[in-house]
Amino acid sequence: MVVAQTDVPARLVPVGTKITIPSGSFVTLTQALGGNYTVIYNGNMARVDGTDAAALGLEAETLTFESADGDTIREDDIWQALKTIYDPEIPVNLVDLGLIYSVRIDQDSKQVFIDMTLTAPACGMGPVLVSDVKYRTALVPNVKNVSVELVFDPPWSREMMSEEAQLETGMFF
Numbered sequence: 001m002v003v004a005q006t007d008v009p010a011r012l013v014p015v016g017t018k019i020t021i022p023s024g025s026f027v028t029l030t031q032a033l034g035g036n037y038t039v040i041y042n043g044n045m046a047r048v049d050g051t052d053a054a055a056l057g058l059e060a061e062t063l064t065f066e067s068a069d070g071d072t073i074r075e076d077d078i079w080q081a082l083k084t085i086y087d088p089e090i091p092v093n094l095v096d097l098g099l100i101y102s103v104r105i106d107q108d109s110k111q112v113f114i115d116m117t118l119t120a121p122a123c124g125m126g127p128v129l130v131s132d133v134k135y136r137t138a139l140v141p142n143v144k145n146v147s148v149e150l151v152f153d154p155p156w157s158r159e160m161m162s163e164e165a166q167l168e169t170g171m172f173f
Contacts, residue, residue: 001027001028001029002027002028002029002039002057003024003025004023004024004027004055004056005054005057006055007020007022007023007025008042008048008052008056009048009049009055009079010039010047013045013125014124014126014127014128015020015046015127016127016131018131021039021041021105023050023067027039027040027041027056028046031088033088033091035051036060036086037051037056038126047132047134049132051136061084062083063139070097070133073107073112073121073143074141075105077140078098078105078114078137078140079103082103082114082133082137084096085129085132085136087119087125088129089131090119090169092168094133094167096161096165097128097160098115098117098156098161098162099116099119100114100116100120100133101115101117102114109145110144112137112140112143112145112146113147114133114137114146115148115149115151116130116133116148116150116151117150117151117152117156118150118152118156119156120156126150129146130150134146134148138150158171
């Protein structure tokens with residue numbers, strides 16, 4: 001059990017609705033995976049991004065990027081941010097799982113468009129993963145808006161995983 005040190009931004013699992021856990025609230029930590037935390041607050045399961053972990057008195061994850069060149073959004077920074085997001089049930093990041101299909105940047109509007117999929121169309125954590133992608137991508141310098149589209153064509157398969165991810169999960173054969 002931990003006590004919120006300050007107001008804590010969180011998202012309800014599995015729907016992804018934003019909530020705020022008030023300062024001084026008691027929460028039960030149920031999972032710490034990929035720099036994110038799953039907690040129980042008032043009988044509800046919620047996900048706290050690792051960048052907000054200090055609000056729970058835990059070590060916050062810090063995303064650092066090279067100094068931006070003017071107001072340009074660098075695609076490498078987007079991919080770096082995406083590699084910090086882990087599937088809550090599989091200890092592998094979304095990029096190495098092959099869940100991120102494309103990243104497009106509109107430099108004029110400072111908007112990032114991401115096409116991603118899930119390991120299964122009925123994955124209950126889909127809304128939370130989409131929220132994670134939006135949240136972390138928005139931390140990249142100069143990003144003003146993030147649009148994520150869930151796509152299921154082509155359907156995800158283990159062949160889309162990096163070799164490292166396949167080895168990590170025992171799916172390399």
